[in-house]
Amino acid sequence: MPDSQPDSSHSDSNLSQNEPKIPLRVEFSGGLELLFSNQRSHRITLPSTVPHGDGTTKPTDITYLIDWLRRNLLKERAELFTDGATVRPGILVLVNDSDWELEGEGDYQLRPGDEIVFISTLHGG
Amino acid sequence: MPRKSKFDKSKTCIKCKTARGNIVIRHAVYCKTCFTPLVVTKYKRCLDPHINAAPDGQRRSTLKASGNLLIGLSGGLGSTVLLDITSRCYFSTKSSTEDGRKGGKAHPKNDRVWKQASVCFVDTSRAFSEGVTKDRSEDIRAMVEQHKEFEFIVLRLEDAFDISWWKQLGGYVPSSDIRANLANEDLVITEAHLQSSDPVASLRSYLSSLPTATAVRSSINTLARLLLLHTARSMQCSHLLLGTSLTSLSISLINSIAQGGGFNVLEESFEEWTPQIARSAQDASSDSPHLAGGVCTVRVVRPLRDIGMKECAAWAWWNGLQVVGKDRTFDPDGKQTIGGLTKDFIVGLERDYPSTVSTIARTCAKLAPKNEPDGQCIVCERPAQRGIQDWKSRISIRSLEPPSPHPPHVASDDPPPISLTPHLCYACHTTLISRSSRSTVQNGAEASLAPLPVWTRSALVESDAADVMGTKRLVDHEDMRNAIGEFLLHD
Numbered sequence: 001m002p003d004s005q006p007d008s009s010h011s012d013s014n015l016s017q018n019e020p021k022i023p024l025r026v027e028f029s030g031g032l033e034l035l036f037s038n039q040r041s042h043r044i045t046l047p048s049t050v051p052h053g054d055g056t057t058k059p060t061d062i063t064y065l066i067d068w069l070r071r072n073l074l075k076e077r078a079e080l081f082t083d084g085a086t087v088r089p090g091i092l093v094l095v096n097d098s099d100w101e102l103e104g105e106g107d108y109q110l111r112p113g114d115e116i117v118f119i120s121t122l123h124g125g
Numbered sequence: 126m127p128r129k130s131k132f133d134k135s136k137t138c139i140k141c142k143t144a145r146g147n148i149v150i151r152h153a154v155y156c157k158t159c160f161t162p163l164v165v166t167k168y169k170r171c172l173d174p175h176i177n178a179a180p181d182g183q184r185r186s187t188l189k190a191s192g193n194l195l196i197g198l199s200g201g202l203g204s205t206v207l208l209d210i211t212s213r214c215y216f217s218t219k220s221s222t223e224d225g226r227k228g229g230k231a232h233p234k235n236d237r238v239w240k241q242a243s244v245c246f247v248d249t250s251r252a253f254s255e256g257v258t259k260d261r262s263e264d265i266r267a268m269v270e271q272h273k274e275f276e277f278i279v280l281r282l283e284d285a286f287d288i289s290w291w292k293q294l295g296g297y298v299p300s301s302d303i304r305a306n307l308a309n310e311d312l313v314i315t316e317a318h319l320q321s322s323d324p325v326a327s328l329r330s331y332l333s334s335l336p337t338a339t340a341v342r343s344s345i346n347t348l349a350r351l352l353l354l355h356t357a358r359s360m361q362c363s364h365l366l367l368g369t370s371l372t373s374l375s376i377s378l379i380n381s382i383a384q385g386g387g388f389n390v391l392e393e394s395f396e397e398w399t400p401q402i403a404r405s406a407q408d409a410s411s412d413s414p415h416l417a418g419g420v421c422t423v424r425v426v427r428p429l430r431d432i433g434m435k436e437c438a439a440w441a442w443w444n445g446l447q448v449v450g451k452d453r454t455f456d457p458d459g460k461q462t463i464g465g466l467t468k469d470f471i472v473g474l475e476r477d478y479p480s481t482v483s484t485i486a487r488t489c490a491k492l493a494p495k496n497e498p499d500g501q502c503i504v505c506e507r508p509a510q511r512g513i514q515d516w517k518s519r520i521s522i523r524s525l526e527p528p529s530p531h532p533p534h535v536a537s538d539d540p541p542p543i544s545l546t547p548h549l550c551y552a553c554h555t556t557l558i559s560r561s562s563r564s565t566v567q568n569g570a571e572a573s574l575a576p577l578p579v580w581t582r583s584a585l586v587e588s589d590a591a592d593v594m595g596t597k598r599l600v601d602h603e604d605m606r607n608a609i610g611e612f613l614l615h616d
């Protein structure tokens with residue numbers, strides 16, 4: 001059962017030792033976990049700022065997280081998770097138990113300890 | 126760049142006006158505490174007016190159904206949420222269920238809305254070759270068994286072709302195998318001696334003779350729907366609840382219209398179904414028998430039809446519901462069918478223009494067919510219009526072929542061929558015959574001789590089709606009364 005599995009831990013290999021880091025908890029539900037090694041709960045650590053084109057940086061946001069998850073944890077069928085730079089329609093995203101639409105969606109800047117949940121609604125009636 | 130906000134004014138809940146909001150529902154912000162009663166209210170507003178047999182204007186009278194309850198569970202998000210809310214609202218017996226075995230299904234609570242409640246799962250894993258799809262019935266059983274008040278029933282899609290299943294339900298099946306030739310639009314019926322009675326083989330043969338992937342998908346839905354309805358009828362259920370959400374309702378409305386089901390668009394959201402067995406039984410006897418228990422009609426209600434998928438997902442997450450998942454392997458990407466394309470369209474629309482989807486459902490609810498129904502389709506058992514053939518022949522651009530000769534194995538002194546077409550609704554006729562460039566059928570008459578679902582076979586024999594057959598009725602009323610005797614009550 002997915003629930004009895006321990007969290008898997010990942011961290012961005014590009015992190016340098018003394019750069020501030022953002023530890024996060026990421027959950028997948030509604031069938032999305034099937035794309036992520038059938039693992040519902042993941043603990044990851046991201047850098048607090050990330051490259052943002054032309055040598056500039058930006059604070060790490062959910063848009064970056066989505067891309068990071070796609071590149072690092074997604075095992076199959078990216079088209080069921082992402083749609084361009086955001087998630088596919090039909091995926092509900094909660095930030096600390098709140099609809100991400102209240103938090104600025106992809107622009108929400110991640111903070112240490114945040115819990116981000118991705119729930120697929122596409123499994124129908 | 127500025128992003129258009131998905132919610133109206135502030136992040137504060139519009140209901141209690143104090144708590145910080147947790148969810149945006151079509152531009153309105155709600156907190157978690159106010160979300161629960163909001164969903165329950167929408168659910169009850171949809172179901173409660175349909176519970177009592179007779180409508181009452183005053184609304185405050187006690188809710189009491191005339192029969193039992195059946196819940197159709199697919200394992201998907203909608204039906205998982207449906208089961209949870211139904212259990213909470215109408216069967217909440219938390220304290221009394223713990224002591225003793227009797228606390229569950231047969232609990233003698235007189236104030237219950239429905240005396241008995243069952244949950245039915247239709248397994249479709251054998252529709253295609255072995256190993257393609259997992260049978261999830263045990264996963265779903267484990268989930269349902271958390272609710273002691275519900276009995277769990279597994280149906281298999283192949284039951285639709287299983288004579289013994291149909292007999293258990295009191296249906297009549299002729300001794301010969303009736304097949305339809307799907308190679309031309311007259312859908313000529315062929316009677317053969319019983320060849321293979323293996324339901325799985327018949328199911329696969331039926332599905333593989335359908336012309337398109339869209340037809341396969343909508344036929345699977347129709348078969349599952351009829352299995353649920355006939356099961357509901359046999360268990361004396363007055364209500365069948367389905368977990369269709371606002372999102373999936375909008376998908377099925379558009380889908381149904383796209384596939385020629387415009388006449389039955391109202392049935393997609395609410396339906397009162399009277400089985401053909403009841404209709405024929407009344408025709409067959411002059412002393413107007415009733416079905417046992419007095420239940421002739423099953424109301425199909427979709428209590429989540431005002432609740433979007435997003436709300437369902439939030440409900441499931443906040444209540445810790447496990448969603449087993451729905452079988453999607455027969456259409457993994459949904460790209461090949463009208464249904465899959467419609468789904469992508471509606472789900473995308475719901476994200477970008479969240480109010481539009483409920484407008485679709487409301488608009489369709491106002492549509493009414495121009496003509497009165499003229500009988501019941503014997504495949505989907507929904508109201509049908511007469512004269513499909515005439516109409517299709519007037520609007521279609523095609524070359525007319527000479528009338529098809531008898532199938533080779535029908536002797537020449539047999540009565541003229543019988544067509545299935547006059548007994549079908551427009552949508553089922555289209556499903557069975559429409560060709561597409563991606564036709565899944567090889568040409569060739571043998572491949573197109575499709576077995577028919579048991580209720581269709583039964584109806585062909587019982588209906589006036591038998592008269593059309595010319596020489597004889599395949600079954601007389603006395604036989605039929607014997608077959609369905611246990612369901613008849615005499616005055």
Ligand SMILES: [Zn+2]
Pocket residue numbers: 138139140141142143144155156157158159160
């Ligand atoms: Zn509130």
Ligand SMILES: [Zn+2]
Pocket residue numbers: 502503504505506507549550551552553554
């Ligand atoms: Zn039909």
